[in-house]
Amino acid sequence: MLLASAGLLLSACGTPQLGKQSIDKVLKAMTLEEKAHFVIGTGMSGNSGGGATVGATDLLLPGAAGTTYPIPRLGIPAIALADGPAGLRIQPIREGDPNTYYCTHFPIGTLLASTWNQELVESVGKAMGEEVHEYGADVYLAPAINIHRHPLNGRNFEYYSEDPVVAGKIGAAYVRGVQSNDVGTSVKHFAFNNQETNRTANNAVISPRAQREIYLKGFEIVVKESDPWTIMSSYNKINGTYTSQSRELLTDILRGDWGYKGLVMTDWYGGDDGAAQIAAGNDMLQPGTDLQYEQIMAAIADGSLTEAELDVCVRRCLELVLRSPKMKGYEFSNKPDLEAHAAVTRQSALEGMVLLENKGVLPLKNVKNVAIFGCTSYAFIAGGTGSGDVNRAYTVSLLDGLKNAGFNVDDSKKDFYEKHIAEEKAAAQAALGNSSLAAFYPIPRPTEIIPSNAELAASARKNDIAIITFGRNSGEFFDRSSADFSLNAGEKQLLNSVTRAFHAAGKKVVVVLNIGGVIETASWKNIPDAILLAWQAGQEGGNSVTDILTGKESPSGKLSMTFPVNLMDHGSSANFPIDAEADVYFPDKRPDLGVKDVDETKYEEGIYVGYRWFDKNNIPVSYPFGYGLSYTTFDYSDFATSLADGKVKVSVKVTNTGSVAGKEAVQVYISAPAGNLDKPVKELKAFAKTNKLAPGESQTLDISFAAADMSSWDESKGGWVLDPGIYKILVGASAADIRAITNVEVK
């Protein structure tokens, strides 16, 4: 009210007001100092030390990551920016306020990508956006779409895939869903942020071709297919320049080549030169420091930055504020429909779970008594750590999920395990001391307790089946260790002991993987009778897993990244900071000490990331890209491919040839003719998923993509080149299960 009345009063005296007078008029009325402040955030909640002048974010939306700078005399409100890709991140409890502000913990990005279902992801985005809108945030700092260059990247759980088309299409669907609520998104981290080790200063050395075809392509698709309100530039450097200070990236490519019209904000405390960021076209500096204000004012004073350059960024900040719910005076309810969103989480999560092995044991039949093993069965992991975490009200464990479904679960060990887990967590945290980042350090997995043979024999007699859960967690600031990639000794011993006892009693064993990133599977996958990759499914995880185990829904998720036999089989393993000793610097920067893969990482594998690498080098994998089992089977027939008017059209009839209903994700790859460029064996260009098909039911999928999408980036020409010749079109159920190959000719 105060703002509005002040605005009304002042507008009477001719001071232009945002939303009433044109942006040009408001811009003209701003003083240089106001402009320099306006492009800088107002500091980070709880960490506004050194923040810009008007206090911390908590004034606006407690727990939000950042806010913009208000200018009441011009009718410019502050707007709220809040994380994160698996659900809104704000403080759940407020001083002196009897209400709570818990948010829905939706499934992690990797799980959403594993659904291969763009419509579903859009509906999840819509539910997330409702929560953002009703809790009073204006821009949602998501989705995160960086490429899974290496399995040990700590933030892979937030990201979608090793393939840019999956990352782009899923990211675009997510953005459309969120923004359908009139709130903004911030597609991150633009770009080349593919490791956590020394992320705020690491220099990524990448060829122009690998940039364009792999690391930028997903962002290009999102920009062109969903028009995100904002983009978040990344922390790292690209070929020696901070991305947030790279005019080539933020202006020439993002705006010049792709036609992006929205705003770019930095990652939090990213880069080291506020004036260089403005000059590059990084419009907003978050969360905002006083140093950045001084840098901009000094650059204006010495002429290295012109006021016209500053105005370009100020204008985009004004455009962002103008379209915000805050500017529209939206009366948010603080009462989003959490129950409905929990249902969206439960349903969407089960579509992203991937059935890796099934020797006739799933869906469960004639099972009443279930024995559960593994610490994680009692304490399911909803999602990763860091800004991608969510302050949720609850997490449904496997134990809870099985009991909710009416199984008779031996929960006699529940208290014991909860105490064991809590004690080990407390010990791990104590060991971390009171480092400012202690809250972010991923807690090591609790040690597995191996029951005695007598106990196992008794359990195998009493129960119909055994379910073992293995968990992994990771997050922002840290990459995973190489040890984290493999089952540890305790996990292996548990798997062998339980399987020996239950198989001796003629009973089966199911392994559930509650993980956020790829682990080693080849050495042990033939021991249990089934393996369900549940990922980190959000707060309803235990229920979603049970829905799959009982066959309430057939699994239809497929891998959006390769599960290699060995960690070192990845091309990127030769240039990744595996087990690198590197301190965490935040918000200050690590000086360049010349340490390989810490201070500088050379992407020597170029475009050969993920399945592109394994295909090219004929390296066998444990589970291929695009792989996932179902409870039913599908036949692909009636293939038809055409190339006309610059479009490749592929149609395929999918028939459910099994005995239960299910959905099938179909992939379309191309194999380009040899030109003067070395090319991958095949590249994914499009994908689609059927509706739920009843046994015997068919659906014809019409999948299309632009012929130009088959181009390669030719560095000698500095542009895309579509070589003439015969292009193979491969329709597949996975990268290793190609059902049909047809040809189109590019003249």
Ligand code: GLC
């Ligand atoms: C963090 C993350 C980014 C997040 C931002 C605000 O450091 O890198 O993903 O949105 O800062 O919390």
